[in-house]
Amino acid sequence: MNEDKQNKENHEHITPYSTYVLVWLALIALTSITVTVSGIDFGMVALAIAMLIAAVKSSLVINIFMHIKFDEPIFKVFLMVSLFTLVIIFVLTFFDLVNR
Amino acid sequence: MANGTVALEEKSFYEESTNKYSGILSWLLTTDHKRIGLLYLVTICAFFIVGVILGILMRLELIAPGPTIMEAQTYNTLFTLHGVIMIFLFIIPGLPAIFGNFFLPLQIGAKDVAFPRLNLLSWYIYVIGAILVLISLFLPGGPIDTGWTFYIPYSVRSTTNVSLAIFAAFVLGFSSILTGLNFITTVHRMRAPGMGWFRMPLFIWSIYSTAWIQIIATPVIGITILLVIMERAFGVGIFDPALGGDPILYQHLFWIYSHPAVYIMVLPAMGVVSEIIPTFARRTIFGYKAIAFSSLAIAFVGYLVWAHHMFTSGISDTARWIFSLLTFIVALPSGVKVFNWVATMYKGSIDPKPPFLWVMSFIVLFSIGGLTGLVLGSLATDIHLHDTYFVVAHFHYVMFGGTGTIFFGALFYWFPKMFGKMYSIKWANISVALFFIAFNMLYFPKFIMGYMGMPRRYFDYLPEFTNLQVISTVGSWLMGITMIIIFANLIYSVKKGKKSPENPWGGVTLEWHTASPPPLENFHEIPTVTHEPYDFSQLEEMKHESK
Numbered sequence: 001m002n003e004d005k006q007n008k009e010n011h012e013h014i015t016p017y018s019t020y021v022l023v024w025l026a027l028i029a030l031t032s033i034t035v036t037v038s039g040i041d042f043g044m045v046a047l048a049i050a051m052l053i054a055a056v057k058s059s060l061v062i063n064i065f066m067h068i069k070f071d072e073p074i075f076k077v078f079l080m081v082s083l084f085t086l087v088i089i090f091v092l093t094f095f096d097l098v099n100r
Numbered sequence: 101m102a103n104g105t106v107a108l109e110e111k112s113f114y115e116e117s118t119n120k121y122s123g124i125l126s127w128l129l130t131t132d133h134k135r136i137g138l139l140y141l142v143t144i145c146a147f148f149i150v151g152v153i154l155g156i157l158m159r160l161e162l163i164a165p166g167p168t169i170m171e172a173q174t175y176n177t178l179f180t181l182h183g184v185i186m187i188f189l190f191i192i193p194g195l196p197a198i199f200g201n202f203f204l205p206l207q208i209g210a211k212d213v214a215f216p217r218l219n220l221l222s223w224y225i226y227v228i229g230a231i232l233v234l235i236s237l238f239l240p241g242g243p244i245d246t247g248w249t250f251y252i253p254y255s256v257r258s259t260t261n262v263s264l265a266i267f268a269a270f271v272l273g274f275s276s277i278l279t280g281l282n283f284i285t286t287v288h289r290m291r292a293p294g295m296g297w298f299r300m301p302l303f304i305w306s307i308y309s310t311a312w313i314q315i316i317a318t319p320v321i322g323i324t325i326l327l328v329i330m331e332r333a334f335g336v337g338i339f340d341p342a343l344g345g346d347p348i349l350y351q352h353l354f355w356i357y358s359h360p361a362v363y364i365m366v367l368p369a370m371g372v373v374s375e376i377i378p379t380f381a382r383r384t385i386f387g388y389k390a391i392a393f394s395s396l397a398i399a400f401v402g403y404l405v406w407a408h409h410m411f412t413s414g415i416s417d418t419a420r421w422i423f424s425l426l427t428f429i430v431a432l433p434s435g436v437k438v439f440n441w442v443a444t445m446y447k448g449s450i451d452p453k454p455p456f457l458w459v460m461s462f463i464v465l466f467s468i469g470g471l472t473g474l475v476l477g478s479l480a481t482d483i484h485l486h487d488t489y490f491v492v493a494h495f496h497y498v499m500f501g502g503t504g505t506i507f508f509g510a511l512f513y514w515f516p517k518m519f520g521k522m523y524s525i526k527w528a529n530i531s532v533a534l535f536f537i538a539f540n541m542l543y544f545p546k547f548i549m550g551y552m553g554m555p556r557r558y559f560d561y562l563p564e565f566t567n568l569q570v571i572s573t574v575g576s577w578l579m580g581i582t583m584i585i586i587f588a589n590l591i592y593s594v595k596k597g598k599k600s601p602e603n604p605w606g607g608v609t610l611e612w613h614t615a616s617p618p619p620l621e622n623f624h625e626i627p628t629v630t631h632e633p634y635d636f637s638q639l640e641e642m643k644h645e646s647k
Contacts, residue, residue, distance in 0.1 A: 074288070085316050085403055092404060092422070093352050099416035 013070035023064045030057050110624065112520065112617040118216075131216035132620060137202030138518070139223050144198060145587075147189040147230065152583055154182040159542075159576035162569050165561055175559035176245040177260075181237070183248025184265065188272050189230055191503055192361060195368035196314070197226070197279055199510050200307045202518060204283060206611035207301045209292025209629065211621040214285035218278055225275040232268035236261040247557060249358070252339040252350040256331050263329050270325040273318045276364070280314030283307055292610070294629030298392070301609045301633045302385065305392040306371025309399040313360045313367075317403070321357035324350065351413055355406035363402040365499060366466075367395055369506035370437055373459050376513050377441050379607045380456035381448030384634040387440040394433035401430045408477050412486045420479055427477035434470055438463065453605065454528035458509030461536045465501025469494060472547065487557075490550025496543045505535070508586060515590065516604045520617040521597035527589040534582040541575025608638050 034053050042049060063069040068076060113134045117126040127135055158178050161168050170178070201219065205212055213219050237243045244265040246255045255262050287308045291300070300308075328350070330336050337343025339350045378385045385391065407415055407423040441463065450456070472494040475481050485491065508531075516522050545568035550556075554565050561569060603612045608631070614623050631638050 081312075082316055088404065089356055092407070092419075093356075095422055096348075096352070096407065096415040096419035099418040100414075 013067065015064065015067075015070075019064065023060050026060060027057055110615055110619045112615065113620045114617060116620040118620070129220075131212070131220055133201050133205050133213050133216065133219060134518075134618065134622075136219050136223055137198050137200075140193065140197040140201060140226070143223075143227060143230065144190055144194055147185050148194075149583070149587075151182055151185040151190055152580065154178050154185070156576050156580050158182060159573040161559055162561070163573045164569075165563055165566060167559070170559070172559045173245065176247075176557070177243045179557055180244050180247050184233065184244070184269070186499075187248055187361075188269050189226075189233070191365045191499055191507075192276060193226060193272075193279075194365070194507055195372065195503065195510065196283070196307055196310055196364070197222075197275075199303075199372065199514065200279070200283060200310075200368060203514065203611055204286060204304060204307055205290070206517075206614070206618060206622055207304055207609055208287065208290060208295055209610050209623065209627045210286065210290035211623075211626070213282050214289055215282050219282055222275045222278040222282070225271060225278070229268045229272035229275060232271060233265060236264040236268065239264065249354060250325075250328060251354075252328070252331070252347045255328055256340065263332050266325045266328060270322050273322050273325075276314045277318045280311035280318075283311040284315070287311075292627050292629055298389065299629055299631075299633055300392075302374035302388070302391050302395075303368070303371035303609075306367045306374070306395045309395040310364050310367045313364050313399050313402065317357045317360040317364075320353060321361075324353040324357070327353075348410070348413055348415060351410050352407065355409045356403075359406035359409065360399075360402045362498070363398055365503045367398060369462070369503040369510075370395065370398075370434075372506045372510045372513070373441060373462060374437075375607075375609065376455045376459045376509060377444050378634040378636075379513075379605050380451045380453060380459075381445045382451070382606070382636055383444055383448040384632065384636065385440070386443035386446075387436070388632075388634070390436050391440050394436040397433040398430065401426065401433065405430050408482075411479060411482045424477055424479050428474065431470065431474060431477075438467060451605075454525060454532060455509050455513035455605070457529065457532040458505055458512060461532060461539075462502060462505040462509060464536075465497050465505060465539065469497030469499075469501050472497065485550060487555055488550035489546040489554045489556055492556045493543045493546035493550060496546075501539060501543070508535070511590065513605070514611075515593070516600035517611055517616045517618070519594050519597075520600055520615075521593050522600040522604060523589050523593035523597055527585060531582055531585045531589065534578060534585065538575050538578035538582050542572055542579055543575070545569070545572045545575075603642065606636075606639055608636055608642070609633055613642065 030053050113132055118131045119129050161170050239261050241261045244262050245260050246258055250266055327338050331339055337345045339345045339347050374391055404426045407419055408427045411420055549565055549568050600616055602616045
């Protein structure tokens with residue numbers, strides 16, 4: 001392995017504390033929104049809204065706190081494999097649920 | 101395959117430790133993947149023997165109709181424990197934790213796994229999980245009696261120690277996840293120079309595919325178990341229809357893990373078969389890439405078939421035919437493997453040593469197990485056969501006839517490398533033959549009884565089943581004798597066996613390029629891989645190397 005590559009691999013992205021605090025505040029804000037909207041009757045859309053907010057929150061955690069945004073692409077591939085599997089499991093389970 | 105050299109007077113990993121301790125502490129605190137593999141070997145074999153004894157007791161109960169040596173409740177407990185021990189403590193961790201640990205770094209030319217301490221932690225988590233199972237047996241309330249599938253609603257209503265026993269399965273899951281994580285990282289990061297993805301031995305491909313299932317599927321059972329515990333403790337109503345829950349949701353969640361888990365069990369076995377056949381046929385493997393990719397295909401499609409366990413549970417008709425179709429599709433990559441193995445033997449120079457004989461009985465038993473799986477995967481026949489002995493026979497042919505057989509195959513194949521000793525070939529041959537006879541006596545009658553309508557998990561039966569039940573019970577005695585012969589032969593050989601040559605079978609993958617037993621960091625120097633994994637032209641070079 002040549003030296004350049006080694007240096008590149010050892011290079012760590014340093015996120016400033018301010019970003020972490022901002023993300024933390026964003027997470028708290030989103031949690032408050034989740035709690036607030038749960039009191040409003042959106043009918044069928046309620047679940048979709050809750051899931052959407054949860055998805056935004058988890059993507060913040062995964063990208064910033066878990067450093068996936070700054071890491072090698074292979075980790076994104078791994079993550080996608082897991083998400084893809086999850087989606088398939090959901091779809092197949094719903095073939096049962098919606099047709100019962 | 102490699103130009104690594106071996107110093108003849110080098111100390112083996114038995115004589116040199118990764119820590120400052122000696123004796124038992126040098127084992128309990130070791131971070132050496134080979135020692136951890138052996139720790140797993142001893143603990144897993146101990147639980148396997150317990151599982152076998154429970155199985156023999158169940159068969160003894162069934163030697164005659166009516167209560168023979170136990171009452172119904174005891175029988176319920178026995179089949180549950182037999183299932184829990186064999187599945188969670190023997191067959192899921194079995195091949196990856198023992199042989200994956202020992203041989204993954206050796207076969208890719210690494211000094212150890214990527215996270216050696218995490219590796220030791222995985223073993224401790226396994227032991228803690230096992231202890232929790234044992235504790236659940238003796239606490240007030242009594243041992244769990246739900247069957248190893250812990251189906252709702254009975255698992256919520258049962259007054260036995262369900263919560264603790266399933267919590268043990270939760271803990272064991274972490275051991276599995278951490279081992280998988282370790283193996284994936286090791287395969288990505290630690291291959292020796294020259295070992296591209298398509299120069300990896302096929303055992304590595306199968307362990308790699310298995311590791312992915314361990315990581316992605318195991319958390320599902322973890323969450324499911326926690327939900328059952330919450331349901332039992334607080335009545336949260338996730339699964340209980342009276343509280344708005346859905347009992348079939350439990351079955352979905354359980355099988356979303358437990359069906360892929362079947363492939364956690366069998367994929368490593370398929371990998372071992374792909375190692376043993378080329379070595380004893382003296383021929384490169386037929387269809388290397390087809391076998392490698394079929395492992396990944398099995399790992400992937402294995403996720404999509406779980407609801408075939410639920411055809412009679414009240415799932416929708418649409419889901420039924422979709423899952424039946426997917427079940428037929430998952431048989432394809434397994435078929436690819438079997439045809440490639442058989443093609444590898446064609447015109448090979450076959451040397452029928454014990455590991456090869458284990459593989460032969462694997463191909464027969466696993467094929468019967470696999471094909472009867474298709475009978476159960478068809479919607480119409482499944483309605484007749486569901487929850488009968490046919491299912492019991494099918495999964496014993498796949499799990500015990502498939503993975504169990506290869507557990508012994510792998511043990512007999514790699515024993516000289518692990519211990520530096522050779523076992524009695526004569527007794528090994530006898531044990532394979534006895535195993536094959538005992539196995540078919542024990543399980544084949546169950547196919548017939550199941551077809552005739554004998555339900556599984558009953559401690560009693562109608563008189564017309566008596567003859568077949570007796571044949572099966574006698575088969576279980578013969579199986580017990582076979583196990584005694586196998587373990588006696590191996591344990592005697594560890595203590596008093598003849599020293600084995602470094603490469604007794606003429607294998608060419610990297611583990612045969614180092615001493616038997618290997619030195620602490622596996623190779624004198626990290627080998628450079630220059631050959632395809634099953635290129636037997638290097639055997640001559642290897643003889644030269646070891647001189």
